[in-house]
Amino acid sequence: MSTPAHVPAADSPDSPGSPGSPADPLARERSHLSASRAALRAMREDVQALDIKDVTANWVNAEVLARQIDDRVKALADLSDTPLFFGRLDYLHAPGGERAEGAEGERFYIGRRHVHDAGGDPMVIDWRAPVSQPFYRASRKDAMDIGLRRRFGYTGGDLTAYEDEHLSDPGESAITSKLLQREIERPRVGPMRDIVATIQPEQDEIVRSGLSGTxxxxxxxxxxxxxxxxxxxxxxxxxxxxxxxxxxxxxxxxxxxxxxxxxxxxxxxxxxxxxxxxVDDLVAQVEVRGTDEAAAAVVKGDARMAEVLRRALYAHVSMPAEPVVVVRGSRRWRVPAYELEELVRELQDRDIRYGAAREALPQRIAHAVLVQMERAGEAPDDRVQDAVARDRAVKAAVKGMWPAVDPAKLVLRLLTEADFLAEHAAGVLDEDEQETIRWAKPVRSVRSAKWSAADAVLIDEAADLIQRTxxxxxxxxxxxxxxxxxxxxxxxxxxxxxxxxxxxxxxxxxxxxxxxxxxxxxxxxxxxxxxxxxxxxxFRVPTDVIAYASRLLPHIAPGLTPVASVREHPGFFEVCAVAEPAETVAACARLLRNEGSTGLIAADARVPALAEALTAAGIAWLAPGEETTRETRLTLVPASLAKGLEYDYVVLDEPQAVVDGEPDERTGLRRLYVALTRAVSGLMVTHSAPLPAQLG
CATH class of the missing domain: 3.40.50.300 (P-loop containing nucleotide triphosphate hydrolases)
Known part of the structure; x- marks a missing residue:
C-alpha cells in the first residue's frame, strides 16, 4: 500500500521530536519514492488503457482525442535518471485565510508533476501548485507556516541523501544547503536541464508573476x-x-x-x-539567400523603417475621378465621385489594416447603392448588398482606389527604385541612409531577389500593415x-x-x-x-571566472551591476601562454580528464585550424547543437555561436582574436565577455598574442 504524501507530521517516524525515529529515515523516503513511481506508472497505464472507439462522433474528433491521449501519456513519462520529487514540506498547522490549503500537520512531497495513488490522494505535488511555494520562499524571517523543509540528493534517479531545515526552530542557526550547492555545481553532459529543484526566491517571484503582465x-x-x-x-x-x-x-x-x-x-x-x-523562422515569408553589410542592416532594422513602409503602402490609395454605376435589371444606380472619396477618407481615418479597409470598401459602396434603392421605394436585403459589392463595376472601382498590394513586392520596390524610396523616406531617412539600403542592381522578381534576414523582417512588417498578425x-x-x-x-x-x-x-x-x-x-x-x-x-559561473570577465564591464556596459557568484567553490581558472594550436589542443585533453562537458571556444576564423589540430591529435569533437555524450564531450564552438551555451569546462583560444573578429572594439569586447562566461566549473585561457588591455 502506498504511503500518502500528506501523512500528519506528528505521526511520522522521522518528524522532528517524534519518538521512536528509525535509524535510517532515508529508507522511508526511498520507499515513498518507489511507491510514487509505481503510482505514476499506474496513472500512465490508465491513460493507455482508455478505449475511445465508441466515444467520438467522427474520425476528426477521434484523431484529436487520440493525439491528446498520446500527449498525456508522454507527459506522464517517468524519466529514470530524473528525481520524481526533490523536496518535502511539513506544515505546522492549518493556516488560515489564503493559506488554507495546508491542513494541520500535513506533509507534501514537491516534484516536477502531480502524482496520485489509486484512491486519488496526492503522493507528489506539482512544484507550481500554491502549496509548493514555501519550498522556494520560506525563510526564518517568514517561515510561511513551515516547520521543516527537506531537500533530497540524488545520484541518477536514486535517492541518496536528505538535508533538513527547521524553519520554526529559533535556536537553530541558518545553514547553507550543501545539497542545493551540489546540485547547482553538478557537472552536466547534454542539453540544458531544468532548475526546478534549485529555484531561488528572487527567481521564483519572476516565475510566478501573472499572465497579464510583461x-x-x-x-x-x-x-x-x-x-x-x-x-x-x-x-x-x-x-x-x-x-x-x-x-x-x-x-x-x-x-x-x-x-x-x-x-x-x-x-x-x-x-x-x-x-x-x-525570429528568422517567424518572418520566413521569403527565402533568405543574401546578407547585408552592417551599415545596411542597422538602417533596415531601425524602427523608422516602419513609417517608410506605411507611407509606401498607403501611397497606393488614390481618390476616384469617376462615379461608380451599378446596373441592376433595368435600373442604373450611380455613386458620385465625391461620395466615393468620402468613403475612402473615412476608411483612412479609421486607421485599420490596409487589407481590412480594402475588404470593407466594396461593402461601403454597396451600402450607398442600397440607400438609393430604399429611397426609390425598393426593399433590398443583405443578399442584394452582397451582390452589389461583387458587381464588376464596384470591383473595378475598388481596384483603382484601393488596389491589392503584395508585401514582398512593396519592399522590393523600395529597395530597388530610388525615386520611390526617396518619396516615402523623405524626412525619415537621410540621403546617405537611403543609399545604404538601396540595392545596386535591379531585380526582376520577388523570387529572384537575394533577400537578407533584415529584408524578411521588413516584409513581415509590411504584411502586418496589410493583414493583422x-x-x-x-x-x-x-x-x-x-x-x-x-x-x-x-x-x-x-x-x-x-x-x-x-x-x-x-x-x-x-x-x-x-x-x-x-x-x-x-x-x-x-x-x-x-x-x-x-x-x-x-549560480553557474565560478567566482574567479566571473570576476575576471567582469573586468570588461566598465568598457562594454558601465551602468550594469557585476554578477556576484554564490558558488561555494571558486572554480578552476588559468591563463596560459602558448606557442601553437597544438598546445591549446593539449589543454583540451587535460580538461577532458574531468567529468562533464568541455567547450573549445575560438574566434570564427581560427576554428578550421583548431579542428584540424583536434583531428590530428585523435580527439573527437562536436559542433554546436550536437548533443554531447559520455564518449564525446568536447564541442568546438565559434565565438559567434557561444551565446546562451554552457559547458563544465571551457578552453578559450586567443582572446584578442575574438575581439578582432568583430567590426568594432566594443562589440568585440562584448563577444569576449560572452565567451569568457560559458564555463560552469573551470576556464583556461590560452593565448600567443597579448591579451586585450581591458582585461588588465
Missing amino acids: VCVQGGPGTGKTAVGLHRVAYLLYAHRERLARTGTLVIGPNKSFLHYIEQVLPALGELAVRQAT HSLGHVVLDEAQDLSPMQYRAVGRRCTTGSATVLGDLAQGTTPWATRSWEEALTHLGKREGHIEELTAG
Whole structure:
C-alpha cells in the first residue's frame, strides 16, 4: 500500500521530536519514492488503457482525442535518471485565510508533476501548485507556516541523501544547503536541464508573476535567466492552462543551436505543447539567400523603417475621378465621385489594416447603392448588398482606389527604385541612409531577389500593415539584447493581445544594433508597461571566472551591476601562454580528464585550424547543437555561436582574436565577455598574442 504524501507530521517516524525515529529515515523516503513511481506508472497505464472507439462522433474528433491521449501519456513519462520529487514540506498547522490549503500537520512531497495513488490522494505535488511555494520562499524571517523543509540528493534517479531545515526552530542557526550547492555545481553532459529543484526566491517571484503582465529580466551570465523564463512558461501553462491552450505559447531563441540546447527543459516538466522558433523562422515569408553589410542592416532594422513602409503602402490609395454605376435589371444606380472619396477618407481615418479597409470598401459602396434603392421605394436585403459589392463595376472601382498590394513586392520596390524610396523616406531617412539600403542592381522578381534576414523582417512588417498578425497568449524572448527595433516589432506582433517574458543581458549585445536600454526595447515590443527585474546572483559561473570577465564591464556596459557568484567553490581558472594550436589542443585533453562537458571556444576564423589540430591529435569533437555524450564531450564552438551555451569546462583560444573578429572594439569586447562566461566549473585561457588591455 502506498504511503500518502500528506501523512500528519506528528505521526511520522522521522518528524522532528517524534519518538521512536528509525535509524535510517532515508529508507522511508526511498520507499515513498518507489511507491510514487509505481503510482505514476499506474496513472500512465490508465491513460493507455482508455478505449475511445465508441466515444467520438467522427474520425476528426477521434484523431484529436487520440493525439491528446498520446500527449498525456508522454507527459506522464517517468524519466529514470530524473528525481520524481526533490523536496518535502511539513506544515505546522492549518493556516488560515489564503493559506488554507495546508491542513494541520500535513506533509507534501514537491516534484516536477502531480502524482496520485489509486484512491486519488496526492503522493507528489506539482512544484507550481500554491502549496509548493514555501519550498522556494520560506525563510526564518517568514517561515510561511513551515516547520521543516527537506531537500533530497540524488545520484541518477536514486535517492541518496536528505538535508533538513527547521524553519520554526529559533535556536537553530541558518545553514547553507550543501545539497542545493551540489546540485547547482553538478557537472552536466547534454542539453540544458531544468532548475526546478534549485529555484531561488528572487527567481521564483519572476516565475510566478501573472499572465497579464510583461516581465523583462536583465541577468548577467549564470544568473539563470533562461531557465527562469522557461519555468515561467511551465508555471503559466499550469495556472492558465485553458486560456493558453486556446491562444498558444512560443519560445523564441537566437539560433537553432540554442533552441536544441534548451528543448528538453519543458518536456522534463511535463509540458509538450510549447513551440520554439527563431525570429528568422517567424518572418520566413521569403527565402533568405543574401546578407547585408552592417551599415545596411542597422538602417533596415531601425524602427523608422516602419513609417517608410506605411507611407509606401498607403501611397497606393488614390481618390476616384469617376462615379461608380451599378446596373441592376433595368435600373442604373450611380455613386458620385465625391461620395466615393468620402468613403475612402473615412476608411483612412479609421486607421485599420490596409487589407481590412480594402475588404470593407466594396461593402461601403454597396451600402450607398442600397440607400438609393430604399429611397426609390425598393426593399433590398443583405443578399442584394452582397451582390452589389461583387458587381464588376464596384470591383473595378475598388481596384483603382484601393488596389491589392503584395508585401514582398512593396519592399522590393523600395529597395530597388530610388525615386520611390526617396518619396516615402523623405524626412525619415537621410540621403546617405537611403543609399545604404538601396540595392545596386535591379531585380526582376520577388523570387529572384537575394533577400537578407533584415529584408524578411521588413516584409513581415509590411504584411502586418496589410493583414493583422495572429497573436499568442504568451511569448518568451531570449537573448533579446541582440534584436533590432524592427525585430522587436516582429515579436511584438505575435503577442499584441498577450504578454511576454523578455530575457537578456545588455553586456552581451554583440550586434551593431544591440539594445541600448530595456525601456527602449519594451517600447518597440509594444509592451511599454512591462516590468524590469534584474538578477545579479550568479549560480553557474565560478567566482574567479566571473570576476575576471567582469573586468570588461566598465568598457562594454558601465551602468550594469557585476554578477556576484554564490558558488561555494571558486572554480578552476588559468591563463596560459602558448606557442601553437597544438598546445591549446593539449589543454583540451587535460580538461577532458574531468567529468562533464568541455567547450573549445575560438574566434570564427581560427576554428578550421583548431579542428584540424583536434583531428590530428585523435580527439573527437562536436559542433554546436550536437548533443554531447559520455564518449564525446568536447564541442568546438565559434565565438559567434557561444551565446546562451554552457559547458563544465571551457578552453578559450586567443582572446584578442575574438575581439578582432568583430567590426568594432566594443562589440568585440562584448563577444569576449560572452565567451569568457560559458564555463560552469573551470576556464583556461590560452593565448600567443597579448591579451586585450581591458582585461588588465
